[in-house]
Every structure is written in structure tokens, then in C-alpha cells.
Amino acid sequence: MGQPAFRSTKEAPRSTASRAASAAISGLEAASWTPKQGSVGPLRRSASSLRMPRTRGPAKAISDMVTTAPKSTQRRRKGRFPPLVRGARIRGSGQGEDMGHPDSASARRSLPAGFPLPAVNGPASPGSSSAVRAHLPHRSSIMVRVRFAPSPTGYLHVGGLRTAFYNWLLARREGGTFLLRIEDTDRTRLVEGAVEALLEALNWAGVTPDEGAMVGGPLGPYVQSERLEIYREMAARLLESGHAYHCFCTSERLTEMREQQMARGESAMYDRHCRALDPAECRRRLTAGEPHVIRMKIPDGRTLTVEDQIRGPVSFDSSLVDEQVLMKSDGFPTYHLAAVVDDHLMEITHVVRGEEWLSSTPKHLLLYEYFGWQPPVFAHVPLILNASGKKLSKRDGDVSVEAYREKGYLPEGLLNFLALLGWSPGDEREFFTPQELAGVFSLDRVRKSGAVFDFDKLLHINGLHMRAQATSRLVELVMPFFDRAGRPRPDPEYLARVIEVMGERANLLTDYVEPIPYFYEDPSEYEPATVKKRWKAGSPELMEAWAARLESLEDFTHDALDEALRALAESRGVGAGQLIHPTRLALTGVGNGPGLFEMMEVLGREVCLRRLRQAMERLPRP
RNA sequence: GGCCCUGUAGUCUAGCGGUGAGGACGUCGGCCUUUCAAGCCGAAGAUCGCGGGUUCGAAUCCCGUCGGGGCUACCA
Incomplete structure (x- = not known):
């Protein structure tokens, strides 16, 4: 007869799932994944010695990091696309990536005090002062620095969490830095409290930044609205070097232009009207205070190639790239300028972001070239889709991380599921704790096509994680759900026994509350x-x-x-x-x-x- | 429309020139059991989008084609 397992509140993972759990626990070094509430439990284990080799040649380290992973994988993947080294290759009439615009002295001068102008990735500029420089390449060659850069327009989207998690995993895996930057350059879309909500959600998930907004760091500020001076300065550099120009076109003219282009069956692109503006007139209108933007120049006839870590080389014809606005008339930069400038200044080595950014990457590549900076490695992760194959959005049900938290999902469960959406380990394992993922995750096993969000599977994986938790942690995590359900909190000891008795029956934290009211009060009716x-x-x-x-x-x-x-x-x-x-x-x-x-x-x-x-x-x- | 990405069961995926195309979710059936879950066993479900080609042999390589998606803003 099966002995009840509820006699005592055990600390060990319970029954069946412990098999999966322990099987999955390899000897990987424990990364510090710490969910906000509760902790301990079986997640904790001693560090062992499967470190990544840290001694590598500078140039190699970066490309290796992503392509390396298990040896077998590396071999297998070879030939998918040429072994890449840096993020981009630029062909055509231009000077390619080696053209070095040394950081201009003027820009350096006018940056805020104490603001380092690292140019770490950039070509060493011969004449620059070098006490600082000397040790930088060193550091950057080893240090992987990745970032999550959401804009605070509301809640954290599950797709955003996945992107953040992939970045975090890469940082954990390489002993690098995961950075959080807030991209709040669109003042019309700001939402009150969004930054806090974002951070709260990341904290809950345990995908916490090592550096960045709210946590600080040496290369801040990490909130773009606090870096306006820097963007202005950088835009000025572009103006100075002839890579950008002032544009006074009104939105009416722009709209009309676009309509005409569309009518003619052409693609809508800025007609470069203001590029030909007489310098004197430009100056006149500027001093007159006429509203204007700054646009980047795009050369014709170049082929811009992104060496994407997930997709291989992706090429674009520069003649089809629009002359993007870099600085808006309100003095705020657009994403393109701000992201490039910040990624460089914050010494980002790998830009891992959603696929929706792939098509604007050629603009970014050009900006790196104009500044004389070396671009980071790029990796565009596939989109998360709804049941009808479109980008998952609000209308499709729950897309905010907060919603899943409230429904009683475990952060490990959500994260495990999200990781598997587009990535697979190569073997048939599916159960992973975040720190286990940090040991096996690699970009070269990320799929290229979008993935439909499958609620059933999420529930299943969450159930696996529920069964792997120590009762004590579950007690802690479940308690708040009584408040939410408007029920008095039970005695922790009692709840622990309920949880033990429930055994394998719960897939969600809320399963210990709502579906079993009889543990907390007499039945009021009979089915x-x-x-x-x-x-x-x-x-x-x-x-x-x-x-x-x-x-x-x-x-x-x-x-x-x-x-x-x-x-x-x-x-x-x-x-x-x-x-x-x-x-x-x-x-x-x-x-x-x-x-x-x-x-x-x-x-x-x-x-x-x-x-x-x-x-x-x-x-x-x- | 243009540019770019993408295409293995309903869904997530493995696959890298020779496999009965493997695993998982879901579905159906069985075992276990006081029920429900979990677990275990089993089944159905994929003309590998389609058409050509290369090859003794193609899901895997090439060409074409169709479908889906993303971008195409003074949004990110």
C-alpha cells in the first residue's frame, strides 16, 4: 500500500519529478539565478568545475563564445555559414570596417565630466592618449557584455522576457555582464511606472541585470532620456564628418511625398530633399529656430552584410535603405542613433534582440562605420507567434509576464518554456532550471523561424517544475495567492501538509488554493x-x-x-x-x-x- | 508594392546525402488506483510547403515556385 508522503514536510524535491530534476542537473557551475521570493530548495547546489576555458586569444574569444557550445555541436554546425568573427562586413565602395575615424577630439572634450569615451571596440586611434586605452582592449576581449534594452511602454512582454533571458544566459555562461538599459526616447509612449514594472518582472523571473538602470554601474546613466547630451554630441560629430544633415521637411510634406511614391508604386523613402540644401540657408533656418531633424546619409550602391549569429550572412542593398531620422525635432534621438551610441559606449559585445530589428541593422552598421567603431556581434532571435502565426500581442490573451505570475506560474517554469521556444539543446531533454540552461544554452542552436506560444505545453513544463520544488519553497510562494483569492492565509505547517497531500496534482501555485477550497473551509455545496x-x-x-x-x-x-x-x-x-x-x-x-x-x-x-x-x-x- | 527572414504531424522541436523521419505537448486507448492527477505502456497523427534538377540515393545540395511573418515613422 502506498505510504502517504505527507508525514513530514520534506525539504527534498518530491517524488517523480525529482528524477527529471536530478537527471537534468549536470555538473555545471551554478549560476546565480535567484528568483525574488523564496529561494533555496533543490536549486541550490555546490559549484563544480566545468568552467569554460578562459584563456583565449582576444579576437577568438568573442566569436567563440557563441559558436562554441558542445564540441559536437560545433562540428555539426560548421559550414552553415562562414565562421564569423566580428559582427559585420561591409563591401562596396566604402572603406570597409577598417576605416578608422578616430574619436574626434571635439566630441571627447564636450562630453559630460567623468564620462569615459571608451572606443573599446574601435580601432585603436594612434594618437589618443593611452593610459586608459592600454588596458581596455584587454578587458573587452574577455568580457562578454550583453544587454536588454526595453522601452518603458507598459509591462514586460513574454517575448521580451525571452530575449532578456537569452542575453542573461549568455552572460552567465561566459561570466560576462548582463546590462539593462531603458530606451525611453519616445516621449509620447511613456507609461507611468513602466520602468518599475519592468524591473519587478525581471526580478521575479530572476533575470536580473548586473549593471544598468536602477542597479547602476560605471558606464551610465543607463536611461536614455538622461543621455541626451551624448546623443546631441554624437549627432554633431556625424554632421561634422558629413554623414548626416539637417532636414526641415514638415510632416505634411513627408506624408504627401510618401503618398505619391506609393501611388507610383515606388517604395516610400525620404527623397533626400534637404540633403541638397545650401549650407548658408541651412544655417539661416537653424538660427531662425526652424524645427528640424537630423538625418543620416546613406551611400548608394553598397552591399551591407550583417553576419548574424543565428541566420548567417544577411545582405542589404544600401540603395534601398532609407535616410533615417537620427535626431527628432524634440531633441530626442531615435532608436537607431541611441542604440548604436549606447551599445558602443556601454561596450556591448553581442546584440541579441528580436527579429523585428533585422531590417534596420544595415543602418546601424553604417552608423558604426561613420563613427569609426567596430560593431558588436548581432543575433536576431525569431519572433513568438500567436495561434494564427502572427507576432504575439495583447489581443492574443496574456502576454505580460505579470499575468503569468498572477496565474501561479513559477519563474523557472515560464523561463524553461520560453527558452524552448526557438531553442533546443540538441538532445532530448526538456526540463531545465535556469542555471542548467546557463550551462548549455548557445545561440547557434536557436532556430530561425518563429514559434507559436503553446499554453498547454507551458502548463506542462510548469508542472514539472512544481514537482521539483521543495515543499517549503512552495509554501512561501503559495501564501500570497490566498490574499489574492480573498482567503485567510492558512497556517504554514498546515499548508505544507496540504501541498504534500496534493502530490502530483498541481501544475500551478494557484492549484493549492482555488480548486481545493475544502482544505480551508467546509463545502458549501455538493457537485x-x-x-x-x-x-x-x-x-x-x-x-x-x-x-x-x-x-x-x-x-x-x-x-x-x-x-x-x-x-x-x-x-x-x-x-x-x-x-x-x-x-x-x-x-x-x-x-x-x-x-x-x-x-x-x-x-x-x-x-x-x-x-x-x-x-x-x-x-x-x- | 519593395526589402529581408522563414517553411519537418494541431503545437514546440531533432535531423546537416543512406533513419521504419526521433522526442515533447495535446488527442485517443490501456495499466496502476477509492477518485482525479502523476507515472508507465501503447495508438493515431508528417506525401519533411509545392515543382523541377544534381545523385545509385535527398527532409538534407541547387534552381524555381507558393505560403507565412517582419520591416517599410520625427515608435521602439
Whole structure:
């Protein structure tokens, strides 16, 4: 007979899933993944020694990091696209990536005090002062620096969490830095409290930044609206070097232009009207305070190639690239300028972002070239799709991380599921803790096509993680859900026993609350279908006898209850089920749930007797 | 429309010139059991988008084609 597992509140992972859990725990070094609430549990383990080799040649380190992973993988993937080294290759009439515009002295001069102008990735500029320079390449050649750069327009989207997580995994894996930057350059879309919500969600997930907004760091500020001076300065450099120009076109003119282009069947692109503006007139209109933007110049006839870590080389014809606005008329930069400038200044080595950015990458490449900076490695991750194959959005149901948190998902469960959306380990494992993922994740195993968000599978994976948790952690995590359900919090000891008794039955934290009210209060009604099925002619009388027996039962324990019930059934000449089912109905009001005897032990004699009697009174005589 | 990405069961995926195309979710059935879950066993489900070509042999290589998606803003 199966012994109830609820006798004591165990600390170890429970039953079946522990198999999966421990199988999945390889000897990888524990990364510091710490979900906000609760902790410990089986997630903790001692560090062992599977470190990545850290001694590598400077140039190699970067490209290796992403392509390396398991040896077999590396071999297998070879030939998918040329082994890349740096992020981009630029062909055509230009000077290619080696053209070095040394950081202009003027820009350096006018940057905010204490603001380092690293140019770490850039070509060493011969004349620059070099005490600082000297040690930088060193550091950057080893240090992987990745970032998550959301714009605070609301909540954290699950797709955003996946992107952040991939970045975080890369940083953890390489002992690098995961940075959070807030891209709030669109003042019309700002949402109050969004930054806090973003951080709260990341914290909950345990995908926490090592550096950046709210946590600080040496290369801040990390909020773009606080870096306006820098963008202005950088835009000025571009103006100075002839890579950008002022544009005074009104939005009306622009709209009209676009309409005409479309009507002619052409693609809508800025017609470069202001590029030809007479310098003197430009100056005049500027001093007159006429509203204007700054646009970047795009050369014709160049082929711009991104060496994407996930897709291989992707080429664009520069003649088809629009002359993007870099600085808006309100003095804020657009994404393109701000992101490039910040990624460089913040010494980002790998830009891992959503696929929606792939088409604007050629502009970014050009900006790196104009500034004379070396671009980072790029990797564009596929989109997360809804059931009809479109980019997952609000209209498709729950897309905010907060929603999943409220539904009772575990951060590990959500993260595990999200990681598997577009990435696979190469073997057939599917259960991973975040730190395990940090040991095996690599960009070259990320798929290129979008993935549909499958709620069923998310629930399943979350269930796996639920079963791998220590009871004590579950108690901690479940408690807040009582508040939310408007129920008094149970005694932690009692809740622990409920959780043990529930065993494999929970896939969500809320499964310990809403679906099992009978653990916390007497049933207020009885499921009609179950009454019909289980409350038979002989039931009331049997319940009467059973109640009497319970009163005199010495130990109100699983074993004793089991024995007593079976003895009673035998003496009455009925099957045990004749007693078991009506009892369950009387105690819970429903037809299914945990094993009856362990449940009775948890509920206790008093409660059981009371409910049995209530049922006899309230249930109709069949 | 243009540019770019992409295409293995309903869904997530493995696959890298020779496999009965493997695994997972979901579905259906069985076992276990007092129920429900979980677990275990089993089944159905994929003309590898389609058409050509290369090859003794193609999901894998080439060409074409169709479908889906992203971008095409003084949004990110």
C-alpha cells in the first residue's frame, strides 16, 4: 500500500519529478539565478568545475563564445555559414570596417565630466592618449557584455522576457555582464511606472541585470532620456564628418511625398530633399529656430552584410535603405542613433534582440562605420507567434509576464518554456532550471523561424517544475495567492501538509488554493453529478456507521483510517468504494482529489465528523 | 508594392546525402488506483510547403515556385 508522503514536510524535491530534476542537473557551475521570493530548495547546489576555458586569444574569444557550445555541436554546425568573427562586413565602395575615424577630439572634450569615451571596440586611434586605452582592449576581449534594452511602454512582454533571458544566459555562461538599459526616447509612449514594472518582472523571473538602470554601474546613466547630451554630441560629430544633415521637411510634406511614391508604386523613402540644401540657408533656418531633424546619409550602391549569429550572412542593398531620422525635432534621438551610441559606449559585445530589428541593422552598421567603431556581434532571435502565426500581442490573451505570475506560474517554469521556444539543446531533454540552461544554452542552436506560444505545453513544463520544488519553497510562494483569492492565509505547517497531500496534482501555485477550497473551509455545496453517481441508497446509513467508527478510532492516521474503513466495509458486506466515495463527497463536495485517507488525516477528526454529519443532513435521501 | 527572414504531424522541436523521419505537448486507448492527477505502456497523427534538377540515393545540395511573418515613422 502506498505510504502517504505527507508525514513530514520534506525539504527534498518530491517524488517523480525529482528524477527529471536530478537527471537534468549536470555538473555545471551554478549560476546565480535567484528568483525574488523564496529561494533555496533543490536549486541550490555546490559549484563544480566545468568552467569554460578562459584563456583565449582576444579576437577568438568573442566569436567563440557563441559558436562554441558542445564540441559536437560545433562540428555539426560548421559550414552553415562562414565562421564569423566580428559582427559585420561591409563591401562596396566604402572603406570597409577598417576605416578608422578616430574619436574626434571635439566630441571627447564636450562630453559630460567623468564620462569615459571608451572606443573599446574601435580601432585603436594612434594618437589618443593611452593610459586608459592600454588596458581596455584587454578587458573587452574577455568580457562578454550583453544587454536588454526595453522601452518603458507598459509591462514586460513574454517575448521580451525571452530575449532578456537569452542575453542573461549568455552572460552567465561566459561570466560576462548582463546590462539593462531603458530606451525611453519616445516621449509620447511613456507609461507611468513602466520602468518599475519592468524591473519587478525581471526580478521575479530572476533575470536580473548586473549593471544598468536602477542597479547602476560605471558606464551610465543607463536611461536614455538622461543621455541626451551624448546623443546631441554624437549627432554633431556625424554632421561634422558629413554623414548626416539637417532636414526641415514638415510632416505634411513627408506624408504627401510618401503618398505619391506609393501611388507610383515606388517604395516610400525620404527623397533626400534637404540633403541638397545650401549650407548658408541651412544655417539661416537653424538660427531662425526652424524645427528640424537630423538625418543620416546613406551611400548608394553598397552591399551591407550583417553576419548574424543565428541566420548567417544577411545582405542589404544600401540603395534601398532609407535616410533615417537620427535626431527628432524634440531633441530626442531615435532608436537607431541611441542604440548604436549606447551599445558602443556601454561596450556591448553581442546584440541579441528580436527579429523585428533585422531590417534596420544595415543602418546601424553604417552608423558604426561613420563613427569609426567596430560593431558588436548581432543575433536576431525569431519572433513568438500567436495561434494564427502572427507576432504575439495583447489581443492574443496574456502576454505580460505579470499575468503569468498572477496565474501561479513559477519563474523557472515560464523561463524553461520560453527558452524552448526557438531553442533546443540538441538532445532530448526538456526540463531545465535556469542555471542548467546557463550551462548549455548557445545561440547557434536557436532556430530561425518563429514559434507559436503553446499554453498547454507551458502548463506542462510548469508542472514539472512544481514537482521539483521543495515543499517549503512552495509554501512561501503559495501564501500570497490566498490574499489574492480573498482567503485567510492558512497556517504554514498546515499548508505544507496540504501541498504534500496534493502530490502530483498541481501544475500551478494557484492549484493549492482555488480548486481545493475544502482544505480551508467546509463545502458549501455538493457537485450534483457526483451526488448522483456516488450518493446511493445505502450511503446515509453507511456514513452513519462510518462516523461512529471514526469517533472511537484511536489514531486518526492514514493507516488506521484505511484499516478501519476496509474492516467496516467487510463487516457490512460492501466494497470499500461504497464507503470511500460518499465520504469524499461529504468531505469535499466533489468527486475527485487527493487520496482519501491522507486527506482525512490532514483535515483531522473533528472536521471530518462535522462534514460527514452535515452531508447526511443536507444531501437528499436517495 | 519593395526589402529581408522563414517553411519537418494541431503545437514546440531533432535531423546537416543512406533513419521504419526521433522526442515533447495535446488527442485517443490501456495499466496502476477509492477518485482525479502523476507515472508507465501503447495508438493515431508528417506525401519533411509545392515543382523541377544534381545523385545509385535527398527532409538534407541547387534552381524555381507558393505560403507565412517582419520591416517599410520625427515608435521602439
